Amino acid sequence: MMPTGGGEARAQALAELKVLRHETLISQQMEDLLNGAETEFNKLSPWQRANLREARRIVQLSKSVTKGLVEASSLACSRSEQAWRFLRGENNWADFLPLLENVVQLSREEAQQRASHTGLLPYDSLLDLYSPGIDSNFVSRIFNEVKLFLPHLIQEISAHQKNHLTLEQPGPVSTEKQKNLGLVIMNILGFDFNHGRLDVSHHPFCGGVPEDVRITTRYNPTNFIESLMGVIHETGHACYEQGLPKEWHRQPVAKARGMQVHESQSLFFEIFIGRSRSFLKFLQPFLLQYLATQEESAEASSKNSFWNLENLFGAFNKVNPSYIRVNADEVTYPAHIILRFEIERDLIGGKMEVRDLPEVWNEKMQTYLGLSTKGNFKDGCMQDVHWPSGAFGYFPSYSLGALTASQLYASMARTIPDIEAHVQQGQLQSIHQWLRGLIWSQASFLSYEELLVHATGESLNPDHFRKHLISKFLNDSHK
Amino acid sequence: MMPTGGGEARAQALAELKVLRHETLISQQMEDLLNGAETEFNKLSPWQRANLREARRIVQLSKSVTKGLVEASSLACSRSEQAWRFLRGENNWADFLPLLENVVQLSREEAQQRASHTGLLPYDSLLDLYSPGIDSNFVSRIFNEVKLFLPHLIQEISAHQKNHLTLEQPGPVSTEKQKNLGLVIMNILGFDFNHGRLDVSHHPFCGGVPEDVRITTRYNPTNFIESLMGVIHETGHACYEQGLPKEWHRQPVAKARGMQVHESQSLFFEIFIGRSRSFLKFLQPFLLQYLATQEESAEASSKNSFWNLENLFGAFNKVNPSYIRVNADEVTYPAHIILRFEIERDLIGGKMEVRDLPEVWNEKMQTYLGLSTKGNFKDGCMQDVHWPSGAFGYFPSYSLGALTASQLYASMARTIPDIEAHVQQGQLQSIHQWLRGLIWSQASFLSYEELLVHATGESLNPDHFRKHLISKFLNDSHK
Numbered sequence: 001m002m003p004t005g006g007g008e009a010r011a012q013a014l015a016e017l018k019v020l021r022h023e024t025l026i027s028q029q030m031e032d033l034l035n036g037a038e039t040e041f042n043k044l045s046p047w048q049r050a051n052l053r054e055a056r057r058i059v060q061l062s063k064s065v066t067k068g069l070v071e072a073s074s075l076a077c078s079r080s081e082q083a084w085r086f087l088r089g090e091n092n093w094a095d096f097l098p099l100l101e102n103v104v105q106l107s108r109e110e111a112q113q114r115a116s117h118t119g120l121l122p123y124d125s126l127l128d129l130y131s132p133g134i135d136s137n138f139v140s141r142i143f144n145e146v147k148l149f150l151p152h153l154i155q156e157i158s159a160h161q162k163n164h165l166t167l168e169q170p171g172p173v174s175t176e177k178q179k180n181l182g183l184v185i186m187n188i189l190g191f192d193f194n195h196g197r198l199d200v201s202h203h204p205f206c207g208g209v210p211e212d213v214r215i216t217t218r219y220n221p222t223n224f225i226e227s228l229m230g231v232i233h234e235t236g237h238a239c240y241e242q243g244l245p246k247e248w249h250r251q252p253v254a255k256a257r258g259m260q261v262h263e264s265q266s267l268f269f270e271i272f273i274g275r276s277r278s279f280l281k282f283l284q285p286f287l288l289q290y291l292a293t294q295e296e297s298a299e300a301s302s303k304n305s306f307w308n309l310e311n312l313f314g315a316f317n318k319v320n321p322s323y324i325r326v327n328a329d330e331v332t333y334p335a336h337i338i339l340r341f342e343i344e345r346d347l348i349g350g351k352m353e354v355r356d357l358p359e360v361w362n363e364k365m366q367t368y369l370g371l372s373t374k375g376n377f378k379d380g381c382m383q384d385v386h387w388p389s390g391a392f393g394y395f396p397s398y399s400l401g402a403l404t405a406s407q408l409y410a411s412m413a414r415t416i417p418d419i420e421a422h423v424q425q426g427q428l429q430s431i432h433q434w435l436r437g438l439i440w441s442q443a444s445f446l447s448y449e450e451l452l453v454h455a456t457g458e459s460l461n462p463d464h465f466r467k468h469l470i471s472k473f474l475n476d477s478h479k
Numbered sequence: 480m481m482p483t484g485g486g487e488a489r490a491q492a493l494a495e496l497k498v499l500r501h502e503t504l505i506s507q508q509m510e511d512l513l514n515g516a517e518t519e520f521n522k523l524s525p526w527q528r529a530n531l532r533e534a535r536r537i538v539q540l541s542k543s544v545t546k547g548l549v550e551a552s553s554l555a556c557s558r559s560e561q562a563w564r565f566l567r568g569e570n571n572w573a574d575f576l577p578l579l580e581n582v583v584q585l586s587r588e589e590a591q592q593r594a595s596h597t598g599l600l601p602y603d604s605l606l607d608l609y610s611p612g613i614d615s616n617f618v619s620r621i622f623n624e625v626k627l628f629l630p631h632l633i634q635e636i637s638a639h640q641k642n643h644l645t646l647e648q649p650g651p652v653s654t655e656k657q658k659n660l661g662l663v664i665m666n667i668l669g670f671d672f673n674h675g676r677l678d679v680s681h682h683p684f685c686g687g688v689p690e691d692v693r694i695t696t697r698y699n700p701t702n703f704i705e706s707l708m709g710v711i712h713e714t715g716h717a718c719y720e721q722g723l724p725k726e727w728h729r730q731p732v733a734k735a736r737g738m739q740v741h742e743s744q745s746l747f748f749e750i751f752i753g754r755s756r757s758f759l760k761f762l763q764p765f766l767l768q769y770l771a772t773q774e775e776s777a778e779a780s781s782k783n784s785f786w787n788l789e790n791l792f793g794a795f796n797k798v799n800p801s802y803i804r805v806n807a808d809e810v811t812y813p814a815h816i817i818l819r820f821e822i823e824r825d826l827i828g829g830k831m832e833v834r835d836l837p838e839v840w841n842e843k844m845q846t847y848l849g850l851s852t853k854g855n856f857k858d859g860c861m862q863d864v865h866w867p868s869g870a871f872g873y874f875p876s877y878s879l880g881a882l883t884a885s886q887l888y889a890s891m892a893r894t895i896p897d898i899e900a901h902v903q904q905g906q907l908q909s910i911h912q913w914l915r916g917l918i919w920s921q922a923s924f925l926s927y928e929e930l931l932v933h934a935t936g937e938s939l940n941p942d943h944f945r946k947h948l949i950s951k952f953l954n955d956s957h958k
Binding site for chain 1: 689
């Protein structure tokens with residue numbers, strides 16, 4: 001929403017706030033407070049102890065970087081991100097390169113400073129910022145397991161879908177209609193409108209504080225599925241935030257348990273509710289009521305109608321290797337992430353230079369998805385906001401989130417055997433209750449590993465994801 | 480935009496930021512920096528000296544209140560304002576009374592603390608927060624002059640307008656159309672869209688920073704004049720902010736010279752441009768193009784058309800004693816302000832208690848505007864956000880601004896004799912240049928008094944306002 005000319009002032013303001021936060025966290029007063037609390041450790045409740053542990057972690061994270069670096073990074077990242085917004089549109093790699101080099105340089109420095117405090121590898125110390133409890137060894141191991149089955153599955157599912165032609169959305173649908181549908185679906189998904197809003201932005205996001213969660217989407221008249229899926233995905237993030245324990249709000253322990261868990265909630269909502277056959281059965285009448293013309297509605301059950309259930313399932317679940325991560329389907333998505341993980345690990349580790357990025361990107365796209373991005377920076381290595389804004393170590397959380405969501409769903413389905421019937425009736429209370437009890441209300445009380453084992457009985461296991469893909473895309477017994 | 484449930488967290492966050500700001504300003508480090516600058520006073524440029532003076536003023540203002548009071552006030556005001564939003568709708572004075580009493584109690588305490596540092600009267604120390612360089616003696620003197628001519632003028636103009644029936648807007652106009660018109664008019668008025676935006680809110684405002692000025696309006700389908708005038712008024716504020724000297728941005732001297740000057744700019748745009756006969760001639764084709772139907776456009780010159788120029792002038796300039804300040808015309812507006820000034824001066828001075836507010840309000844409304852607000856709190860003493868949010872001392876700036884705007888226009892008209900022709904052609908560069916040179920670019924370099932004398936050759940003189948009203952509303956020679 002910000003006009004371009006406001007960028008520099010915003011960058012200055014953000015840097016100022018980050019420095020203030022930094023100074024507060026590394027102050028002697030903070031140290032004394034934490035030490036004071038630790039002398040009373042025996043008197044503390046388990047949640048108070050977890051809160052102290054998380055507070056200590058935040059302070060340690062602040063102490064591991066210098067104030068000068070915090071300020072320099074914040075300014076460089078704001079400026080690079082703002083420039084990226086128009087340079088990407090121009091496919092202008094040449095002008096973007098020095099800005100990104102500066103950001104990578106500062107991120108390497110940050111990784112080094114952090115690593116020398118934490119004893120982690122430099123890249124792992126950034127990974128840890130977004131997904132506490134995760135290191136690159138773990139990520140490599142998990143992603144290598146995924147690489148064993150994914151390329152084959154992508155081919156198999158693509159081949160399978162070639163037999164099912166999907167009809168295109170018949171006509172443009174106004175923003176107003178899409179918005180009204182989105183609001184109704186948010187309500188059904190359990191979004192609390194007393195503590196949040198839906199707005200519009202260039203790219204969907206979820207932000208704010210648990211008491212006031214703002215989600216956004218964007219409206220494309222010729223593709224309502226994009227905005228609706230944006231809404232459903234962000235509502236998953238929002239329900240997690242709104243479900244964090246109120247009695248601990250604004251305390252460290254009440255924060256979400258890392259971005260990999262956050263993405264598991266948004267992807268749970270998107271994939272296991274939003275794109276599921278059961279939910280689409282429930283959704284169909286809403287789509288007809290809110291989006292379709294009267295004529296289209298009357299003929300919705302016809303084989304030639306876009307709105308017939310089988311076609312909707314196809315339209316919501318097209319699998320197709322493509323350039324853009326945010327538009328990728330759930331099957332090819334991990335390939336986009338694995339590529340980014342391997343690149344950013346090497347960039348931060350100093351095994352690769354920014355100038356080589358387009359070439360490496362192109363090679364890996366060829367290998368993983370059979371697509372060339374030669375000369376196409378816009379839809380290649382310049383497509384995402386993460387690196388221009390200095391967020392190295394963030395990408396793995398998306399696919400760890402997808403794997404986690406699959407595992408949660410498998411576990412949930414054991415506890416709630418008629419879960420598909422609930423979804424088909426739009427009765428999501430049982431899902432809410434399960435997630436609220438085992439994930440949302442737990443916030444950062446447990447570690448990611450403990451949380452997962454407690455909720456599902458095992459550590460992260462990519463096989464649930466594999467089984468889900470096979471059952472959804474290759475097993476046609478549902479039809 | 481904020482959902483109700485987010486209120487408490489927002490209140491806490493604002494209080495936290497205010498305390499941080501307070502602590503920074505009263506720190507020894509700040510004192511040392513100011514003292515250091517003062518030892519080099521002889522080497523400073525005039526603007527650097529003014530900047531130091533303004534910095535010293537801000538620090539002194541912070542030192543004159545305790546941190547405990549800053550926090551208590553911020554929380555009480557946020558909560559009272561949030562409660563007011565729905566209590567006003569319910570006309571619920573009983574539940575609002577204790578909240579307002581608390582706010583008044585804290586404001587009295589603040590006024591006392593400030594007064595004991597500044598040597599000003601308690602109420603004057605609050606007035607000084609919004610309109611530096613103004614005290615209640617000055618305001619009383621000016622307002623007494625206005626009271627000498629205003630009641631008579633209101634009667635005379637009302638009587639005069641009885642002969643001119645004004646036609647109502649023929650049909651509803653969509654938000655979309657009104658917004659598009661607003662954006663075009665902002666552009667013509669010189670709003671810089673690289674450094675600002677237009678959005679929607681419950682009540683029009685102008686906020687943000689000079690590099691990113693956000694203005695809002697609200698859309699009423701049956702009264703487009705309201706949204707358009709909101710846009711024009713706020714564009715006046717915005718141009719002042721956008722015209723502040725860039726080389727001093729974010730320094731104390733680069734702040735606007737008080738709310739009375741700010742309001743003089745918004746009212747200059749609203750009254751001397753927006754509602755003027757010259758501008759309406761320019762505006763008419765835009766109104767037809769953006770808002771009227773084809774039929775209405777074809778008949779726009781007819782005597783029975785809402786869109787004929789004479790009727791538009793009447794519709795934009797109806798004079799009518801009414802309950803609500805923000806809807807008041809430029810003639811009766813000062814009566815609303817004088818009433819509020821007299822009440823808040825006595826409330827803060829301890830000469831009046833909050834429980835007596837409805838009765839005193841009713842009496843003064845009877846005296847100044849001939850209207851009773853007995854039992855009607857919603858449209859009486861509960862109508863404005865200022866007192867519920869603790870902004871005592873703010874109201875006078877509106878009418879001081881109107882008087883200042885009249886004086887600026889009179890002076891400008893001497894320098895630019897064909898100013899009406901410029902306005903009629905939508906050529907506002909000369910006005911921009913005049914205001915930019917004498918007001919906007921001056922920021923807080925001069926005092927209010929110096930600024931005014933420099934721009935107009937005299938101190939504030941309400942006679943310009945009187946002459947303007949007579950010439951506009953009683954002298955029909957223009958027709």
